[in-house]
Amino acid sequence: MDAPGTVSNPLRVAVVGAGPSGFYAAEALLKSGQTVRVDMIERLPAPYGLVRYGVAPDHPKLKEAILVYAVIARLPHFSLLGNVAVGRDVSVEELRAHYHGVIFACGAETDRRLGIPGEDLPGSHTATEFVAWYNGHPDYRERSFDLSAEVAAIVGQGNVAADVCRILAKSVDELKATDIAEHALDALAESRVREIHVIGRRGAAQAKFTNKELKELGELPSCDAIVDPQDMELNAESIAELEVKSNFVSVKNVEIFRALAARGPTGKPRRIIFHFLQSPVKITGTARMEQLVLARNRLEGAPLQQVARETGETDLLRCGLLFRSIGYSGVPIPGVPFDVRRGVFPTQEGRIVDGGGAVVPGLYAAGWIKRGPTGIIGTNRADSIATVKSLLADLPHLAPETKAGAEVLGPLLAARGVRVISVDDWLKIDTAEVARGQPRGKPREKFTRVAEMLQCLGAS
Amino acid sequence: MTTIVTDNCKGCRFTDCVTVCPVACFHADDNMLYIDNLVCIQCSACIPVCPVHAIYADDDIPEDKRNWIDINAERSQALPTISDKQDPLPGAEERKTALGF
Ligand SMILES: Cc1cc2nc3c(=O)[nH]c(=O)nc-3n(C[C@H](O)[C@H](O)[C@H](O)COP(=O)(O)OP(=O)(O)OC[C@H]3O[C@@H](n4cnc5c(N)ncnc54)[C@H](O)[C@@H]3O)c2cc1C
Ligand code: SF4
Ligand code: SF4
Numbered sequence: 001m002d003a004p005g006t007v008s009n010p011l012r013v014a015v016v017g018a019g020p021s022g023f024y025a026a027e028a029l030l031k032s033g034q035t036v037r038v039d040m041i042e043r044l045p046a047p048y049g050l051v052r053y054g055v056a057p058d059h060p061k062l063k064e065a066i067l068v069y070a071v072i073a074r075l076p077h078f079s080l081l082g083n084v085a086v087g088r089d090v091s092v093e094e095l096r097a098h099y100h101g102v103i104f105a106c107g108a109e110t111d112r113r114l115g116i117p118g119e120d121l122p123g124s125h126t127a128t129e130f131v132a133w134y135n136g137h138p139d140y141r142e143r144s145f146d147l148s149a150e151v152a153a154i155v156g157q158g159n160v161a162a163d164v165c166r167i168l169a170k171s172v173d174e175l176k177a178t179d180i181a182e183h184a185l186d187a188l189a190e191s192r193v194r195e196i197h198v199i200g201r202r203g204a205a206q207a208k209f210t211n212k213e214l215k216e217l218g219e220l221p222s223c224d225a226i227v228d229p230q231d232m233e234l235n236a237e238s239i240a241e242l243e244v245k246s247n248f249v250s251v252k253n254v255e256i257f258r259a260l261a262a263r264g265p266t267g268k269p270r271r272i273i274f275h276f277l278q279s280p281v282k283i284t285g286t287a288r289m290e291q292l293v294l295a296r297n298r299l300e301g302a303p304l305q306q307v308a309r310e311t312g313e314t315d316l317l318r319c320g321l322l323f324r325s326i327g328y329s330g331v332p333i334p335g336v337p338f339d340v341r342r343g344v345f346p347t348q349e350g351r352i353v354d355g356g357g358a359v360v361p362g363l364y365a366a367g368w369i370k371r372g373p374t375g376i377i378g379t380n381r382a383d384s385i386a387t388v389k390s391l392l393a394d395l396p397h398l399a400p401e402t403k404a405g406a407e408v409l410g411p412l413l414a415a416r417g418v419r420v421i422s423v424d425d426w427l428k429i430d431t432a433e434v435a436r437g438q439p440r441g442k443p444r445e446k447f448t449r450v451a452e453m454l455q456c457l458g459a460s
Numbered sequence: 461m462t463t464i465v466t467d468n469c470k471g472c473r474f475t476d477c478v479t480v481c482p483v484a485c486f487h488a489d490d491n492m493l494y495i496d497n498l499v500c501i502q503c504s505a506c507i508p509v510c511p512v513h514a515i516y517a518d519d520d521i522p523e524d525k526r527n528w529i530d531i532n533a534e535r536s537q538a539l540p541t542i543s544d545k546q547d548p549l550p551g552a553e554e555r556k557t558a559l560g561f
Contacts, residue, residue, distance in 0.1 A: 062503055065482045065501055068482065068483050068484075210507075211504070246511065246561050248508075249507070376482075377482040378481045378482035378503065379479075379480050381480075381481070385544070
């Protein structure tokens with residue numbers, strides 16, 4: 001028997017998850033020079049993971065990363081098995097039986113918790129829920145957000161916080177020509193939110209925004225961005241940080257914050273108010289959240305290593321709506337080791353390891369489920385290439401027998417009543433979405449229920 | 461919208477920029493890299509990772525480096541794509557230090 005990767009014994013790999021890391025892994029495998037068959041298994045009928053369901057609708061240019069993935073999906077020896085959830089429709093055991101290797105690229109689909117009292121009061125939400133809802137993710141279709149409060153708060157000062165902030169701050173006219181979900185646009189049209197507090201644990205010199213996104217928040221047509229000039233009096237360590245030449249992103253951010261502080265309000269109907277050196281410690285209210293208790297922080301430590309420490313003083317912020325954006329965590333799948341603390345599948349050079357640190361043969365991970373929720377779309381490319389490199393190095397040790405992959409899995413899933421979505425099926429759904437968007441001047445109107453996507457394929 | 465590589469890149473080839481680009485739109489000659497803005501999705505991922513701040517976007521492009529917009533446009537069309545991390549050019553570390561990074 002020839003080793004996997006040869007014409008008589010093609011290497012069969014299942015890639016679990018059709019987000020960026022899944023596609024970059026598929027591409028690296030298909031361009032590896034081995035004889036290989038890649039089956040990408042995705043729990044939703046729609047591919048592209050957080051590029052479709054995370055990246056903000058008012059950033060259409062970023063969503064063009066999808067064009068690269070659409071080309072990969074058309075490569076020979078690539079198949080999509082959409083609408084198939086690993087752990088629900090097919091087990092990890094079964095994948096191991098039918099593939100030489102399985103690469104988990106299933107992302108980090110749940111939120112980390114703040115762990116403070118009142119976190120679950122109505123009105124207090126995670127950014128994940130809100131983002132998935134306005135992007136039309138089927139799991140969040142039935143959610144509703146009460147946007148009747150005038151004051152909202154966002155905990156976190158990174159790019160997800162910036163996205164949530166913009167969606168709340170923009171008028172419906174500014175959003176209606178995007179691919180934002182129709183139900184979200186309708187709800188936002190009724191929004192009474194006028195004031196959005198964006199709360200950061202550390203100072204202005206440590207905010208995690210990219211320059212571009214911060215600048216954008218300061219230039220919204222119908223929303224002011226307010227920075228308290230006092231917050232721009234930085235401690236000596238922060239000033240030292242800004243002298244470090246490689247810290248140019250923070251230098252620019254501070255420059256932008258200073259300009260906002262100097263400008264003050266300009267009379268626009270909505271306002272973003274930046275808070276620094278504050279951490280939420282408690283949410284209070286009776287039927288729903290009414291107040292956020294914020295601990296004041298000071299910075300401790302050497303430049304570039306400063307951490308926030310509570311001073312013991314607190315501030316009260318009356319607000320009826322809260323979004324917590326403090327990080328994502330992976331979801332375990334039965335049959336795969338899981339690191340609960342970090343919320344990832346534990347790996348060594350992309351190979352999944354068990355609690356004792358021993359490699360589980362044939363199982364790999366890439367993207368957010370491997371690294372945790374850090375990095376942007378492109379970071380996943382180098383990450384997936386590294387995982388595929390480990391898999392290819394393992395070829396001599398992988399199960400030597402031939403594997404049937406989708407040839408067996410397809411009929412198995414059909415017998416279980418699963419309507420498997422192929423690339424061609426997806427293209428039909430895609431075309432229908434674009435056509436639905438056209439009369440409304442939108443690049444697409446997403447189907448937001450799985451049943452609607454399947455319906456558009458007819459009875460076939 | 462435009463994102464460009466400027467002269468600080470000459471002699472580096474650390475290619476940290478290339479490893480984060482989602483759409484593989486960097487092109488290279490023997491000296492430095494150039495961005496193809498017909499493909500670039502303006503995600504700005506490459507800007508913070510460049511160790512010598514060679515990459516600029518839009519209105520952050522300094523006045524005296526705006527000539528690099530045309531150079532990127534021309535050179536990127538003429539040169540092959542690079543999509544994987546490469547070994548730094550000889551002297552890259554020294555140059556980085558000399559530039560003050
Ligand atoms: C709100 C938000 C905004 C962002 N904005 C930007 C931005 O502006 N620019 C940028 O560069 N990056 C942005 N990012 C980051 C970027 O989206 C991520 O780096 C990237 O999507 C991670 O890729 P991934 O493939 O690891 O995970 P994902 O994109 O999450 O893909 C995972 C896929 O796996 C599927 N899956 C999960 N479990 C299973 C299962 N059991 N069986 C089968 N399939 C499964 C999921 O449905 C999903 O399609 C943003 C992220 C978020 C959350
Ligand atoms: S990291 Fe910067 S200096 Fe190095 S190759 Fe890329 S653009 Fe050039
Ligand atoms: S901005 Fe993004 S897409 Fe453009 S070159 Fe940089 S990393 Fe690539």
